[in-house]
Each structure stands twice: as structure tokens, then as C-alpha cells.
Amino acid sequence: MSGERVHRTSYEIDVAAPAAVVYGLIADTTQWPLFVPPSVHVERLDFDGVLDRFQMWVTANGAVKSWLSRRTLDHGRMRIEFLQELPAAPAGSMGGTWTVEERGTDRCRLRLEHEFTTVGDRPDEVAWLLLATDTNSRAELAQLKETAEQWRRLDGLLLTFEDSVRTHGPAELVYDFLYGVADWPDRVPHVARVDVAEDLPGVQVMSMDTRTADGSVHTTDSVRICFPHAWRIVYKQTRTPLLMEAHTGEWSVVADETGVTVTSQHSVLLREEAFERVLGPGADVHQARAYVREALGRNSTATLELAKRHAESAIRTL
Numbered sequence: 644m645s646g647e648r649v650h651r652t653s654y655e656i657d658v659a660a661p662a663a664v665v666y667g668l669i670a671d672t673t674q675w676p677l678f679v680p681p682s683v684h685v686e687r688l689d690f691d692g693v694l695d696r697f698q699m700w701v702t703a704n705g706a707v708k709s710w711l712s713r714r715t716l717d718h719g720r721m722r723i724e725f726l727q728e729l730p731a732a733p734a735g736s737m738g739g740t741w742t743v744e745e746r747g748t749d750r751c752r753l754r755l756e757h758e759f760t761t762v763g764d765r766p767d768e769v770a771w772l773l774l775a776t777d778t779n780s781r782a783e784l785a786q787l788k789e790t791a792e793q794w795r796r797l798d799g800l801l802l803t804f805e806d807s808v809r810t811h812g813p814a815e816l817v818y819d820f821l822y823g824v825a826d827w828p829d830r831v832p833h834v835a836r837v838d839v840a841e842d843l844p845g846v847q848v849m850s851m852d853t854r855t856a857d858g859s860v861h862t863t864d865s866v867r868i869c870f871p872h873a874w875r876i877v878y879k880q881t882r883t884p885l886l887m888e889a890h891t892g893e894w895s896v897v898a899d900e901t902g903v904t905v906t907s908q909h910s911v912l913l914r915e916e917a918f919e920r921v922l923g924p925g926a927d928v929h930q931a932r933a934y935v936r937e938a939l940g941r942n943s944t945a946t947l948e949l950a951k952r953h954a955e956s957a958i959r960t961l
Contacts, residue, residue, distance in 0.1 A: 647735055647736075647760035647761065647762065647763070647764050648760065648764045649758050649759070649760055650758070650759050650760070650769060650772070650773065651756070651757065651758050652756065652757045652773070652776050652777065652780065653754065653755070653756045653757075654754070654755045654756075654780045654781065654784055655752055655753060655754040655755070655784075656752070656753050656784040656785070656787075656788050657746070657750065657751075657752050657753075657788075658750070658751050658752070658753055658787070658788045658791050658792060659749060659750055659792050660749060660750075660751065660791035660792050660794050661748065661749055661751065661794070662721055662743045662744070662745040662746075662751035663721075664791050664794045665743050665751055665753055665787065665791045666718070666721045666743045668787055668790060668791055669723060669741050669743075669753075669787065670716055670718075670723065672685045672687065672695060672697050672699070672714070673685055673687055675699075676879050676889070676891045676910075677801070677889045677891060677910060677911075677912045678786060678787060678790050678889070678912070679783045679786065679787065680779075680782045680783065680786050680889075681701045681702050681703065681779040681782060681783065682699060682700075682701050682879075683699075683700040683701060683702060683707065683866045683868065683878075683879045683881075684699065684700045684868050684877045684878075684879065684891075685697050685698075685699045685700075686698045686699070688711075692716070693715060693716050694713065694714070694715060694716075695713065695714040695715075695716060696711070696712070696713045696714075696728075697711075697712055698710070698711050698712075699712060700846070700866070700868055701779070702779075702866065702881065703775040703778075703779060704771060704774055704775045704778070707843065707846050707848065707866055708731040709731060709846075710727045710728075710729055710730055710731040710734075710737075711727065711728045711729040712725055712726065712727050712728065713725070713726055713728055714726075720742075721742065721743040721744075721745075722740060722741070722742045722743075723740065723741040723742075724738070724739075724740050725738060725739055725740070725741070726738040730759075733761050733762070733765075733768035733771060733772060734759050734760070734761060734772060735759075735760040735761050735762040736758075736759060736760045737757065737758075737759040738757070738758050738759070739755065739756045739757040739758055740754075740755075740756050741753070741754070741755055742754045742756075753784060753787060753788070755780050755783065755784060757776050757780070759772055759776070790888075790912070793915065796915070796928070799913075799928045799932070800888075800912055800913045800915060800928065801910075801911070801912060801913075802909075802910070802911045802913065802932050802935060802936065803908070803909065803910045803911075804908070804909055804936055804940065805906050805907060805908040805909070806906070806907050806940050806943050806944045806947065807904050807905065807906040807907075807947070808904075808905050808944070808947040808948060808950075808951050809902050809903065809904055809905075809951075810902060810903050810905060810950075810951035810954050810955055811902045811903070811955060812903065812951065812953070812954020812955040812956075812957065813903075813954055813957075814874055814896045814897075814898040814903045814954075815874075816953060816954035816957050817874075817896050817903060817905050817950045817951070817953070817954045818871065818874045818876075818896045820949070820950040820953045820954065821876055821894045821896070821905075821946075821950055822869055822871070822876065824837055824839055824847065824849060824851075824867070825837055825839045827851075827946075830949060830953070831945070831946055831949055832854075832945070833853055833854045833855075833942050833945060834851060834852070834853060834854075835852040835853065835854055835860055836850075836851065836852040837849060837850070837851050837852075838850045838851075845868060845869040845870070845871070846866070846867070846868060846869075847865075847866070847867040847869065848864075848865075848866055848867075849864070849865050849866075849867065850862065850863070850864045850865075850882075851863050851864075851865065853942065855938070856938070856941070861884050862882065863880050863882055863883060863884065864880065864881045864882035865878050865879065865880045865881060866878060866879055866881060874895065874896035874897070874898075875893060875894065875895050875896075876893065876894040876895075877891070877892070877893045878891065878892050878893070879891045879892075885914065885917045885920065885921055886913060886914055886917050886918070886921050886922075886931060886934065886935055887911050887912065887913060887914060887935065888912040888913065888914040889911070889912040890909065890910070890911050890912075890939075891909075891910045892907065892908055892909045892910065893906075893907075893908045894906070894907055895908070903954075905947050905950055905951065906947075907943035907944070907946070907947055909939050909940075909943070911935055911939070913928065913931050913932070913935065915928070918930070918931050921934075922934060
């Protein structure tokens with residue numbers, strides 16, 4: 644840490660799950676957007692089983708922040724040390740530890756500790772970081788506890804799938820269609836409304852009303868991180884439909900010598916307690932998986948086909 648005043652926070656929670664399960668959830672940063680509520684996206688840069696370096700985007704006090712982090716994993720002690728190499732303002736430095744303490748065969752205690760400084764130690768900036776750390780840490784521990792305690796059923800509650808289309812239109816035009824989400828109400832029939840703000844280049848914060856197959860409309864909020872040079876857009880829904888505890892996804896555009904493949908990928912953590920409320924008495928995980936797969940896949944494929952048509956139509960009119 645720097646020579647500024649060091650501020651420390653510590654949070655812990657008891658979890659009715661094996662310590663190894665809890666440690667596994669926090670050890671794999673690529674899955675954090677599903678299991679850690681403030682996490683939007685993690686772009687892993689290096690990982691050798693011990694050292695983990697990544698860029699991550701999170702929500703904090705209503706804003707989207709990003710930083711470069713490194714972590715050192717100690718599997719034997721079930722301890723992970725982390726440090727932000729390039730902290731996000733107003734932090735001057737930020738680091739800490741995750742620790743999992745075994746408390747029996749199927750019980751453990753999860754502890755999260757932070758140490759941070761701010762440049763100049765201004766009271767308003769310290770207060771902002773304390774609030775963000777407190778809010779996010781409590782949300783992280785609560786969701787990790789809930790997820791870990793479903794460990795026997797967790798494989799069934801996790802769902803990942805993708806849909807793709809091929810197009811002979813330019814990859815740049817396909818990406819522009821997917822990036823231009825503000826225009827979707829005029830271009831995509833199942834989208835009724837979109838409000839989008841891009842205060843930081845490539846970071847879109849949006850609210851969308853989507854029409855379902857039965858004609859009803861549901862509202863979701865999302866954060867999208869756009870990578871125009873890689874023709875990728877990753878996103879996380881920060882307000883999800885009732886059946887989904889968490890939902891992340893990616894739009895990708897890949898060109899080859901014969902055309903362009905456009906892919907929509909989804910990862911979902913299902914909300915078990917909502918099965919019967921949404922799908923009716925006796926609904927189980929198999930019905931929930933099928934319902935979510937069909938609903939998300941239908942809308943994504945429709946959007947992919949429209950992106951394809953947009954790119955190919957532009958070529959014909961040149």
C-alpha cells in the first residue's frame with residue numbers, strides 16, 4: 644500500500660456447504676458474473692493455477708468501474724490474496740484476501756477483507772469507497788452463500804448454450820447492428836423499448852422492454868461492455884426475469900475466408916424458488932431449463948437473423 648492512510652474492512656458469513664465448494668466458487672474468476680452480483684465481466688489475461696491476472700468490470704454505487712487485478716491462489720490454505728494493479732478512481736490502492744475456514748464436513752466460514760487508500764485521503768472519496776465496499780461485499784457474500792448451499796443441485800441450475808448464423812455481409816455491419824442497441828425498437832420486433840447511456844466509451848448501461856411469446860412485456864436492465872476491435876459485446880443483466888438468478892451473455896462476430904459467423908452465447912443461473920410461480924405447480928428444473936433455453940434462444944436467433952439481413956441488404960444496395 645502507499646503512504647496514504649490505509650482503510651480496512653472485514654466481512655464474514657457462515658455457509659452450510661463444504662469449504663472446497665465455496666473455495667471453488669471464488670477461485671474461478673471467469674464465473675464471477677454469475678455468482679458475484681456486482682461483477683459484470685472478467686477478461687482473464689494470465690492464469691497458471693496460482694497466479695490469476697484479469698481485467699474486470701463491476702457496478703459500484705450505481706457506476707460501472709473497471710480495473711486490472713492480480714490474485715495469488717493458495718489451494719491448500721483455501722486463501723486468495725488480491726491486489727488491483729491499476730485501481731479504479733477514487734482508489735489509490737486496493738487489495739485484500741478471501742479466506743475459507745472449514746467448520747465441519749458441510750460447513751465453513753467465508754471471510755472477505757479489504758485494504759485500500761485514496762490519493763489525498765479526501766473524506767468524500769473515502770466515504771464513497773467505504774460505501775461501495777460495504778454494499779458490494781455484503782451482496783457478494785450473501786449470493787455466494789446462497790449459491791454454495793445449493794451445491795448438490797448446482798449443475799442443474801447452471802445453463803450455458805449458444806446459437807449462430809452465417810452471413811455473407813461485412814462483419815463490421817453485423818457488429819454495428821448489434822452495437823446499435825438504441826435502434827432495436829425500430830429494428831427488432833420483440834424489443835418494445837430501450838433506454839441506453841454510454842457515458843464511458845464502450846460501456847453501455849441500458850434498460851429494455853421485451854415482448855414474450857404470449858404477448859406480455861418484461862423489463863430487464865443490463866450493462867454491456869463492447870470490444871469493437873474484436874467484434875465482441877459481453878453483457879450482464881442487472882435486473883433479470885424471475886426465473887433467472889443471474890444471466891450473462893456475449894455477441895461475437897467471427898470472419899473467415901467464406902463468410903461471417905455471428906454467435907449469441909448465454910450463461911444462466913436459474914432461480915429455483917421461482918419454478919412453480921412462473922411455470923405452475925410441480926414445475927421442476929428440467930422444465931425451467933427447457934423454458935429458458937427456448938425463450939432466450941428464440942429472441943437471440945431472431946436478432947442474429949436481423950443482423951444478417953441488415954449486413955447482406957447493405958451489400959445489395961451499394
